[in-house]
Amino acid sequence: MSAVAVSVRQVSKTFARANNPVHALHDVSLDIRQGEFFGLLGPNGAGKTTLISCIAGLCRQDAGAIDVLGHNTRSDYRAARQALGVVPQELVFDPFFSVREILRLQSGYFGIKKNDAWIDELLAELDLSEKADHSMRSLSGGMKRRVLVAQALVHRPPVIILDEPTAGVDVALRQGLWQFIRRLNRDGHTILLTTHYLEEAEALCGRLALMRSGEICALEKTETLIRQFAKHRLTVRLTEGGHLPPALAESALALSEMPRSWEWTLDELADIESVLASLRESGCRLEDMKLSPPDLETAFLKIMDGGRKQAGKMP
Amino acid sequence: MTAFMTLLRKELLRFWKVGFQTVCAPVLTALLYLMIFSQVLDNHVQVYGVRYTAFLIPGLVMMSVLQNAFANSSSSLIQSKITGNLVFVLLTPISNLQFFIAYLLAATIRGAVVGCGVLLATCWVSGLYLAEPAWVLGFTLLGGALMGALGLIAGMWAEKFDQLAAFQNFLILPLTMLSGVFYSVQSLPAFWQELSRLNPLFYLIDGFRYGFFAVSDASPWLSFGVALGFTGMVGLLSFILLVRGYKLRT
Numbered sequence: 271m272s273a274v275a276v277s278v279r280q281v282s283k284t285f286a287r288a289n290n291p292v293h294a295l296h297d298v299s300l301d302i303r304q305g306e307f308f309g310l311l312g313p314n315g316a317g318k319t320t321l322i323s324c325i326a327g328l329c330r331q332d333a334g335a336i337d338v339l340g341h342n343t344r345s346d347y348r349a350a351r352q353a354l355g356v357v358p359q360e361l362v363f364d365p366f367f368s369v370r371e372i373l374r375l376q377s378g379y380f381g382i383k384k385n386d387a388w389i390d391e392l393l394a395e396l397d398l399s400e401k402a403d404h405s406m407r408s409l410s411g412g413m414k415r416r417v418l419v420a421q422a423l424v425h426r427p428p429v430i431i432l433d434e435p436t437a438g439v440d441v442a443l444r445q446g447l448w449q450f451i452r453r454l455n456r457d458g459h460t461i462l463l464t465t466h467y468l469e470e471a472e473a474l475c476g477r478l479a480l481m482r483s484g485e486i487c488a489l490e491k492t493e494t495l496i497r498q499f500a501k502h503r504l505t506v507r508l509t510e511g512g513h514l515p516p517a518l519a520e521s522a523l524a525l526s527e528m529p530r531s532w533e534w535t536l537d538e539l540a541d542i543e544s545v546l547a548s549l550r551e552s553g554c555r556l557e558d559m560k561l562s563p564p565d566l567e568t569a570f571l572k573i574m575d576g577g578r579k580q581a582g583k584m585p
Numbered sequence: 586m587t588a589f590m591t592l593l594r595k596e597l598l599r600f601w602k603v604g605f606q607t608v609c610a611p612v613l614t615a616l617l618y619l620m621i622f623s624q625v626l627d628n629h630v631q632v633y634g635v636r637y638t639a640f641l642i643p644g645l646v647m648m649s650v651l652q653n654a655f656a657n658s659s660s661s662l663i664q665s666k667i668t669g670n671l672v673f674v675l676l677t678p679i680s681n682l683q684f685f686i687a688y689l690l691a692a693t694i695r696g697a698v699v700g701c702g703v704l705l706a707t708c709w710v711s712g713l714y715l716a717e718p719a720w721v722l723g724f725t726l727l728g729g730a731l732m733g734a735l736g737l738i739a740g741m742w743a744e745k746f747d748q749l750a751a752f753q754n755f756l757i758l759p760l761t762m763l764s765g766v767f768y769s770v771q772s773l774p775a776f777w778q779e780l781s782r783l784n785p786l787f788y789l790i791d792g793f794r795y796g797f798f799a800v801s802d803a804s805p806w807l808s809f810g811v812a813l814g815f816t817g818m819v820g821l822l823s824f825i826l827l828v829r830g831y832k833l834r835t
Contacts, residue, residue: 285835326676329835348678356676362669366599378591379677421673 274337275429275460276302276325281334283320283484294320295331296484302462302477304339304428307455309475309492310464313574316481318464319359322433325462326356338429352380355427357418357435359464363406369393369417370402373424380425392420395450397443412439419447429460436467448474472496472566480573488573492566499572500564502536504545507558515552518545530557589683592674596691600657607695611653612702615645619707622767632769633800639712640798644766646700646707647793650725651786654696654732655739655757658688662740663749671833681828685737689820692733697725713797720796720805724812728789731816732757737823741831764790770802785815 283295295317302308310318323329325336327343327350335342341349364372370389377385393399396416401409409417419435432451436444452474455461465471471478471492478495480488488495508514508530514522522532534545542561549556600607623638630637665671674684707713715721735757743749764786770778781787782803792808795801801808827833 323835327834328672328675330830348680351676351678354676356672358669358672360669362672364665364670364673365668366602371598375591375595376673376677378594379588379674379679381587381678383587 273304274301275304275306275339276300276462277335277337278321278325279335279337281321281324281331281336283317283324283329283331294484295324298334298481298484298486300479300486300489302429302460304460305455305458306477307452307461307475308463309471309478310462310481311468311471311478311570312481317484318481319433320484321481322356322431322462322464326354326431327351352425353427354429354431355422355425356431357422357433359433359437361411361414361418363409363414363417365405365407368403368405369398369409369420372406372417373420376421376424382425385424388426389420389424392423395446396420397446412443415439416443416447423454428458429462430454431462433464434466435463436465436470468565468567468570478566480570482574495573496564496566496569499569500566501568502539502542502564503562503568504534504536504542505531505560505562506549506556507531509555509557512554512557514554518548518552588677588679589687592679592683592687593690596657596661596687597694599661600691600695607653607657608699608702611649611699612706615649615703616706618645632772633798635798636712638710640769640794641767642704642707642710642713643794643797644790646703647724647728647790648761648764648766649703650696650700650728651732651761651789652696652757653699654692654729655736655753657695658692658733658736659740659743659749659752660736661688661691662737663743663746666740666833667745675833681824685820685824685827688737689730689733692736693726693729696729696732700725715797716799717796717805720792720809722796723809724789724793724796727809727812727816728786728793731785731789731812731819734816734820734823738819738826741823741826741833744832760784760786765794765802766790785811788812788815 278298278300281295281298282293285292285294298317298321310321312318320329324331325338325343327347330344335344337343338350339353341353343350367375373389373392374385377389390399393402396419398413398416398420401413406414406417415435415437416439419432422430430451436447439447448470451461463471463475475492478488478490478492479486480495490498505525507528510530512530514532519532522534525531525533534541536542619638619641622641626637632640662671665674739749739752743752763781764784765781770781770787773781788803788808788811791801791803792805792812795805795808
């Protein structure tokens with residue numbers, strides 16, 4: 271097993287608000303191994319950004335400890351920060367400087383004097399070469415987002431944190447960005463990603479942590495999570511005037527947004543045969559049929575929904 | 586060292602790129618003060634046996650140093666906080682001490698640049714001479730550092746520009762205007778003289794003026810001691826706040 275890149279141990283954080291303290295993180299523990307592409311998912315307000323801010327040193331946890339490549343983020347913060355590259359969620363920029371000036375300054379903050387070769391490579395990879403000498407103010411939102419990525423990578427950090435890096439970036443550039451990040455991951459960089467695009471997380475992340483109300487509610491390999499919490503779904507649409515017999519309708523979910531359409535969740539793939547046989551015996555004629563494989567979105571919703579039901583049962 | 590030098594360079598570039606606003610404008614303001622007061626008072630007033638216009642210039646130079654040093658660190662910090670780009674510094678391995686010194690040094694340099702601008706524009710005035718340049722340099726550095734540190738505190742504390750403006754208009758401006766820039770405190774009634782001596786900026790102006798004319802209201806050594814002690818206290822407070830991440834790290 272490879273060494274631990276980021277170790278989070280029993281971290282808690284409460285934001286003091288008058289009469290209403292917000293428990294943003296509660297006893298969170300997880301390890302991210304070196305070279306992993308790790309996803310941190312959860313609904314808005316789950317605590318993802320607070321956790322990332324604690325790892326990056328922007329936020330100070332009330333309890334627990336965080337190490338980055340063995341360096342404690344409080345007692346050895348300079349070494350921990352040297353190992354981290356963070357793409358923040360908010361679209362922030364310094365209006366006084368051009369793209370190249372920003373990247374040179376950021377290199378200097380990390381103690382790197384001559385970094386133009388790598389800066390040029392970053393600009394090319396992120397399709398920003400033509401904008402190198404433009405003021406940050408003149409860039410579009412997507413371009414500013416890519417400059418944020420370049421700033422995070424300018425010192426070649428072994429651990430890269432991406433907090434919703436593709437928000438507001440168009441599809442073509444998003445694909446290019448992921449290719450680049452995948453290459454960095456193949457080269458040995460550890461990636462910690464938060465995103466609301468679950469298909470991205472499913473395609474990229476080897477392991478996932480799901481957060482809800484400041485706690486980790488699932489921590490597994492992506493494929494294991496999907497296998498555990500999502501199943502194949504069979505969707506059928508009957509021909510005009512077709513009705514599902516009541517006995518069959520009981521086991522199906524009527525899809526309100528599509529007329530004459532029902533969906534079955536299959537425990538086993540082989541169950542498809544019994545559903546189709548029942549439809550045949552009932553004289554139903556199919557206009558369309560679709561078999562959907564288990565996916566992260568279904569698993570995610572099921573895990574989050576489980577939490578809500580559990581919370582609802584609490585006295 | 587590279588990290589520190591980069592942050593210092595960035596802070597210097599930040600004001601230099603908008604030099605009309607940060608250097609030329611305060612020089613012009615000081616010249617307007619000089620023009621108005623000298624027109625009205627030059628023929629009527631002498632202080633320490635020096636013509637009033639010459640007496641006024643060191644006060645205006647020091648006032649420019651103080652106000653611009655404060656403006657540099659406070660506006661840089663609050664702008665970075667409000668626009669959010671302060672994270673680019675907070676995420677880096679720059680130490681609190683490096684951050685502190687870079688901001689203080691940049692503030693002092695801006696104050697000194699504006700002060701030099703005022704001095705250059707007024708050096709033709711007769712009766713103005715540098716009697717003891719070491720005092721001029723010493724009080725410039727102390728004044729810049731003190732106001733740079735105070736600007737750091739204001740920049741950390743303020744959450745919007747309105748709060749910073751209040752700090753500037755209700756604290757910094759009265760303290761500088763009532764510190765003897767335009768008059769010798771010896772010309773004030775006894776009560777106001779004593780009150781003026783409680784204003785730490787009085788010692789900076791008075792000591793700075795001593796460097797020009799070798800006469801002052803208070804002993805330059807007393808002024809230096811008070812200014813040094815006050816700069817140390819304010820500097821220590823701002824450094825402690827920085828280490829604690831006051832309103833910078835949640």
